[in-house]
Amino acid sequence: MTMEFRIADSFTESLSRLTAEGQRAAKTTAFDLQLNPANPGLQFHRLDKARDANFWSVRVNADIRIIVHRTPSSLMLCYVDHHDAAYRWAERRKIEQHPVTGAAQLVEIRETVREIVVPRYFEPADEAHTGVSVPQGPGAQPGVPVLQRKPLFSEIPEWVLQSYGVPQEWMADVRMATEETLFDVAEHLPSEAAEALLDLATGTRPPIGPGIRVSAGRVADAASSIEDGLRHPDAQRRFRVINNVEELERALDAPWEKWAIFLHPAQRQLVEHDYSGPARVSGSAGTGKTIVALHRAVHLARTDRDARVLLTTFSEPLANALRSRLRMLIGNEPRIAERLELHSIGAIGRRLYAVHFGQANVATAEQLQRILSESSAATPDHKFTAHFLWTEWSTVVDAWQVESWEEYRDVKRLGRKTRLPEKPRALLWSIFEKVKAKLSKEKLITEATLFSRLAEKISRLPRPTFDYVVVDEAQDVSVAELRFLAALGGGRPNSLFFAGDLGQRIFQQPFSWSSLGVDIRGRSSRLRINYRTSHQIRSQADRLLAPTLADVDGITEERTGTISVFNGIPPTIAIEKNESAERDRVAQWIIDRTAEGLQPHEIAVFVRSTAQLPRAEVAVKKAGVSYLMLDERMDTKHGRLSITTMHLAKGLEFRAVAVMACDDEVIPLQERIESVSDESDLDEAYQTERHLLYLACTRARDHLLVSGVAPGSEFVADLRNKSGPETLRTEHQK
Numbered sequence: 001m002t003m004e005f006r007i008a009d010s011f012t013e014s015l016s017r018l019t020a021e022g023q024r025a026a027k028t029t030a031f032d033l034q035l036n037p038a039n040p041g042l043q044f045h046r047l048d049k050a051r052d053a054n055f056w057s058v059r060v061n062a063d064i065r066i067i068v069h070r071t072p073s074s075l076m077l078c079y080v081d082h083h084d085a086a087y088r089w090a091e092r093r094k095i096e097q098h099p100v101t102g103a104a105q106l107v108e109i110r111e112t113v114r115e116i117v118v119p120r121y122f123e124p125a126d127e128a129h130t131g132v133s134v135p136q137g138p139g140a141q142p143g144v145p146v147l148q149r150k151p152l153f154s155e156i157p158e159w160v161l162q163s164y165g166v167p168q169e170w171m172a173d174v175r176m177a178t179e180e181t182l183f184d185v186a187e188h189l190p191s192e193a194a195e196a197l198l199d200l201a202t203g204t205r206p207p208i209g210p211g212i213r214v215s216a217g218r219v220a221d222a223a224s225s226i227e228d229g230l231r232h233p234d235a236q237r238r239f240r241v242i243n244n245v246e247e248l249e250r251a252l253d254a255p256w257e258k259w260a261i262f263l264h265p266a267q268r269q270l271v272e273h274d275y276s277g278p279a280r281v282s283g284s285a286g287t288g289k290t291i292v293a294l295h296r297a298v299h300l301a302r303t304d305r306d307a308r309v310l311l312t313t314f315s316e317p318l319a320n321a322l323r324s325r326l327r328m329l330i331g332n333e334p335r336i337a338e339r340l341e342l343h344s345i346g347a348i349g350r351r352l353y354a355v356h357f358g359q360a361n362v363a364t365a366e367q368l369q370r371i372l373s374e375s376s377a378a379t380p381d382h383k384f385t386a387h388f389l390w391t392e393w394s395t396v397v398d399a400w401q402v403e404s405w406e407e408y409r410d411v412k413r414l415g416r417k418t419r420l421p422e423k424p425r426a427l428l429w430s431i432f433e434k435v436k437a438k439l440s441k442e443k444l445i446t447e448a449t450l451f452s453r454l455a456e457k458i459s460r461l462p463r464p465t466f467d468y469v470v471v472d473e474a475q476d477v478s479v480a481e482l483r484f485l486a487a488l489g490g491g492r493p494n495s496l497f498f499a500g501d502l503g504q505r506i507f508q509q510p511f512s513w514s515s516l517g518v519d520i521r522g523r524s525s526r527l528r529i530n531y532r533t534s535h536q537i538r539s540q541a542d543r544l545l546a547p548t549l550a551d552v553d554g555i556t557e558e559r560t561g562t563i564s565v566f567n568g569i570p571p572t573i574a575i576e577k578n579e580s581a582e583r584d585r586v587a588q589w590i591i592d593r594t595a596e597g598l599q600p601h602e603i604a605v606f607v608r609s610t611a612q613l614p615r616a617e618v619a620v621k622k623a624g625v626s627y628l629m630l631d632e633r634m635d636t637k638h639g640r641l642s643i644t645t646m647h648l649a650k651g652l653e654f655r656a657v658a659v660m661a662c663d664d665e666v667i668p669l670q671e672r673i674e675s676v677s678d679e680s681d682l683d684e685a686y687q688t689e690r691h692l693l694y695l696a697c698t699r700a701r702d703h704l705l706v707s708g709v710a711p712g713s714e715f716v717a718d719l720r721n722k723s724g725p726e727t728l729r730t731e732h733q734k
Contacts, residue, residue: 005034006076006230006239007248010106011066014079014089015252017597022064026080027252029060033068034248037075044070047087051109052094057086069095073227076239078106097229100162104229104239105190110169151176152201164196165189165234183535183567191565192234195529198563263288263295270525271295278489278496280474280520283527284562285698286538289499290472290651292527294325296497297470301340302333307467310488311342314473317630318651319344322472345471345481346447352465353450356457363444368393368435371442375434382427389431395509397432398448399479405429451480455487464490473651474500479511486517502557504650504695505688512552524555532653534568537704541571541697543718544690571697571704573719575662575712582707583619586658589705590623590641593656598703600625602655604642606696608669612661616643619660646696657700659693662708662716667693690715 007030015026032042043059047067055078058066065086067079079089092109153161154175166174170189174197177185182201186194199205230239242248263271270281270292283289297311311326313319323342330336343351353360363371372389376382384392402408408429409422420428439445445453458465469488471477477485477498489496496518513520530538548558572589576582586605593603603625605616613629620627620641630644642654661667668689693715697704706719 003037004074004230005037005242005248006074007242007252008069008076008078008106009238009240010079011077012252014081018064018080019597020599022060025060026064026066029058029066030077030252031245031248033058033066033075033077034242034245037070044068047090049087050090050094052090052096054095055090057090071226074230076230095226096167097226098162098165098167100159101165101192101232101234102229103165103190103192103232103234104226105165105167105235106238107167107169107190108188110173151178152182153177153197156200165193166197167193187567190234191238195563195565198529198565201563263291267292267295267527271299274494275497275523276493277491277523278486278498278518278520279523279525280498280500281525281527282499282501282557284501284530284538284542285504285695286530286532286564286653287527287562288529288531289501289527290322290325293470293472293497293499294322294329297340297342297468298326298330298336300468300470300494301336304467307339308465309340309468309470310348310466311340311470311472312345312348313471314345314476314650315648316344316347317648318473319347321651341466345477345485349447349451349454349481349484352458353454357453360450361444362450363439363442363446367442367444368446371435371438372431375431375438378434379427379431382424382431384428384431389428392428393432393435398446399511401448401452401480402432408432448478448480451478451484455480455483458484458487459490464488464492464495467492468495468497470497470499472499473504474498475502475505476500476650479516482513482516482518489518491517502551505691510552521555526557528562530562530564532701533564533698534566534702535564536568536570537697537700537702538562538564540704540719541694544694544697544715568702571700571706571719573716574705574707575710575716576707577710579615579709582660582709583615583622585707586616586619586660586705587622589658590620590625593703594623594625598655599639600627600641601639603657604644604649604652604654604699605658605660606644606646606649606699607659607661608667608692609645612666613643613645616660619658646692649696649699653699653701655701656703656705657696658705658707659696660707662693662706662713664711664713666708667713667715 015023018026029042045057045059047055047057052069054069054071056068056070058068060066060080063082064080065083066077067086067090069076069078076095078095079086081089093106094109095104095106097104158171158175161171161174162168166189170185173185174189177197179201182197186197189197229235267288273279281289281292293311297309300307301309311322313322319342326337326340326342330340341348350360350362369386369390372393373386376384376386376389396402396411397408400411402411405426409425466488469485471485477500485496498520533541542562548556551557574582574585576585590603590605594600605620607613607616617627617629620643625641626639627641627643630642630648642652646659668686693713697706697719706716708716
């Protein structure tokens, strides 16, 4: 009989908490177990006190033990720790098949857990949510009534809770859970049950799991073996089958990042759905948009064996990060890799331009600003500021490829509130004509011109360049880039799939997608479960943004209702008296994280712009940790702490993040605010600065430090304020 070898997520999580030396020893034993579980050199020991008769310990060294679940047909790595701690873990758990869902679950034994205390507190009465009780226990004041929240799930039938995978021995605790105790209870439950409860608590009725049959208001019991239970979709997310040494090595190399390629069953329908036109999936940071995009690209390549698929994203660092995940996802399917191309949108644009037109000579931002300044100086009698000219050129004339005075006279200046009568428009156009002439003379083109020419060329080709295009970080796609992507899609079913978040838009002004033929209305979905960021970090970062954002086409994104699947440590917000005190705070915070077992590559320090990078570098040097100044050409797979700007943090994630130099006049950047003359530009500047800080904070999984020098950024007050900013306009309102 062939023995299946599995690895549980509880093993990879526990492995990450060992020292580097302990991890190396445990990995060596894990490899030995996979190669030959019957190896006489491996020392198995039955755990007499374990409730699960299939739990055994395997000796790693004098102090470390691996807990395995062993049956005649399978061997699963479940946990690793020092001897006594590993044994205690095994004595408090068992693997069993849920009687209703049929999924195998790692269940914590109820009687080994301390009673979950329901907090008692004073607040104004709300008859719909509270009841009055008499205080009891230490510190209570006799005779003084207190208010308790009504249990969240007391009116939900037990068979419904069972259908979501709630183990029977935890049912009473679930039925009595309140808003205050929900996370305490959820930490002890299998992940599919915890996520369903979080959904229910926020007003969403999650679908009943796969394989469940409901009849006359009850769920039919699943009758199958534990081996069948291990193959259930909900079990596969926890207990991964490992087919070869390479898969095991990938699973053990980045244990905390295992979610990076895991597709939740609720997301699979978005990945596998047939769309009649362009589709978009949105969601706040950490909800799995990138994972859905990855799986969508692989699904299209896997199901259409002759198709060429393009997976593209905003920048080269993001493309590098996607390549690492893609290798984990399709490492054993090389034929998919042959037909699935992954490039930043700039890289694929330049490559295709070279094929159709020859090598592009694209003007840099510095060259464009010089040419604009020269053209402005050569045009007398105008009072337009350099900033106004730049934004008018970049967001109107160049973005929409305006080629004549007539076009500029009639163009809708979307998002620009400064009214321009015909006379000043004519004066502006005389400047922009000079810009276009200078670009032509110097044989330069803009990126917008590159993508616009490509769009026109591709739309006339007899065969599509790519059959399917999947776009990550779509919120920062420009007008010309979207025009290019629309041409690649060609209006075919399933040809365009976007993943993005309006709350992380930091580069592009909003514009109408439907005006360029990309109409996603009716094919837009939102992800609401956050897998990456703890409840504490997510909920505090959410205070930076409005509860609702809407794009120019009126498609609304509700920021409320997002839930995190795990609890964590509250973020630390530290506004110090001077830079020296801030440096000491950050350095000690890094030292504390490494003492807890975090590796340098799991930690990052972000600042607003390059001007603050030396400040971060001094703090990291004081902590004595190896580091790398990350630029746009690099990825994070260098084994060292990363220091970079908030803009380059887009799409990355770390276990611990310090966001430094959140000073007054640094974020929002004062020089940017002072350069704005158009009211809409001022709104836009403040909004994107908020988005930037939100983006930086939500790169953290477990630990977040936000620091600065007094009085600190005005946004820090919003982070601390439970109600968030007093006033935030939505994209649509602007």
